[in-house]
Structures are given as C-alpha cells and as structure tokens.
Amino acid sequence: MTTTQQTRPVLVTGAGGKVGRRVVAGLTAAGRTVRPASRSTPVRLDWEDASTWPAAFAGVGAAFVVPPETIVDLGPFADVVEKAGVERLVLLSARHPEQGGESIVPAFEEAVAAAGIPAVVLRPSWFVQNFTEGMFVPELAGGSLTLPVGDGAEPFIDAADIAAVAVDALLSARHDGRTYELSGPELLTFEQAIALVGAATSRDLAFVAADTAAWAEAAGAELPPALVEQLVSLFTAIRRGDNAHLDTGVQEALGRAPRTFAEALAR
C-alpha cells in the first residue's frame, strides 16, 4: 500500500447493505477514514446515474464496489476510476456470476478488470443474513418460507466473513490480483437453514418446497419480471445441486475457517 492510499479515504459503495455496513465498521475499527456511498448517503452514488460517480470516487485511495440489482451502463467506470486516482478496487461479485440470468455482476467483473489497477474479486455463496436482514425476512415473519429450491444445498456464508476479507483486501496489497471463491464451511438445505433460524430465534419456522412455475407466477404479482427471472435462475441452480460444494477463499484470505451458519446467527 502506498502512503497516499494509507491516508486517503476508502469509498464503500452499498454502504448500508449487509456486507457494506460491515465493511464500513471494519475499516473504521482499523482507523481508516471511510466514505460510505449509495443513493441515500450524504455522498450520493447511484449506479444508474453516472454523473454521481466522479464526486463519490474523487480522492479515494481504494474502493469497495457493490453492484446493484439493475442493469446499468458501466461505460464511464474505468475513466472515472482513473481520473479519481483510485489505486485499488475490491469487488463484491457472486460465486457463480453467470447464474443470475440477466445480472449486471459479470459486467462489473469486466469493468473492474478493465480499470487497469490492482483489484480483488470476491465471489461469495448465498448469505446467512438473507434470512435475518435480507430478502427472506418479510415472508419468514409469517412463519414460513416458500421457495422452488427443493432439497438443493447451499454453503451459506456469514456476511461478516465476506466483509473481513474485503477489509483486508482494501488495506493490504497481498490480495491484489486474487479472485476469492467464498463459502461457509457446511452445506445446508433451505429446510435445515430455516430450522437453524427458528432455533436461534425461538420461533416455529417452516420451509415449503414450491414448484418453480407456481412460485414464479406468485412472485410475479409482487416483483418486476426481470427480478423474478433472475431469482428463478438462481433457485433452479440451487435445486439442481450446482452450488453444493464448499470453497476455500475465507481460509486462503484470512488464514482461518469461515463461521458456521449457527455461529453467524449467534453473532
């Protein structure tokens, strides 16, 4: 890390999100000046509006990049990063970036590589926190979760582990150029995961296996078609067993094992 990188702020996009908020906390604990940015922060960054990018990136030494759910034009990205003098990018990608149907994530991987500066790509599995802070929370509040994943297994990862890798990668040159495949340490079906959430929160929670077409029709009443299509693609991959393998990225990056699902819930 150069001296300027050590003194300049670190931009954290997606700063209020499950991973971003933990990255902000980790960098702050490490004594770094952090510039949180999203559509709702004082420094506003909207991936759908490239005119907001230069001010968000201006003068930062490194940036944590969290892609949005929508398809955006990343054409100006490399130019903005270069003009801002950014020296390192850490990207929150996904474990199988191609799995999400029409997802912007692969384009972010390309844009980060094309920026021509040291970069680290994090490819995590599904997060434990989807059940506690994320998309499954509203439905689970009703006591059950209906999904077309069958008994497909997923190695859910603690968002805190992803953030720990991100913080180290933002602060240390030793990860530059790496792509880390990140997963938790155990394979769980959604039924098993929901049972753990129920046990940890003293609630009676049930998993309901859904037929894919029926789930898509019901979801289509509430969600935009592109998002339903993306989720169907992701759930189908889980159902097929495509995700039923463990990765070693947390151990490689941090020299310790990733947290289990139960440990993540307890934290």
Ligand SMILES: NC(=O)c1ccc[n+]([C@@H]2O[C@H](COP(=O)([O-])OP(=O)(O)OC[C@H]3O[C@@H](n4cnc5c(N)ncnc54)[C@H](OP(=O)(O)O)[C@@H]3O)[C@@H](O)[C@H]2O)c1
């Ligand atoms: N959840 C999973 O299991 C999982 C697994 C693998 C990879 N991922 C990847 O993780 C990323 C999401 O991370 P997360 O779960 O930590 O975030 P999150 O909890 O979903 O929060 C999204 C964050 O992004 C910001 N944001 C949303 N749209 C934006 C836009 N157009 N411009 C700028 N900021 C925007 C939001 O803030 P504002 O609303 O204030 O803008 C918020 O801070 C996605 O790219 C996804 O592909 C997720």
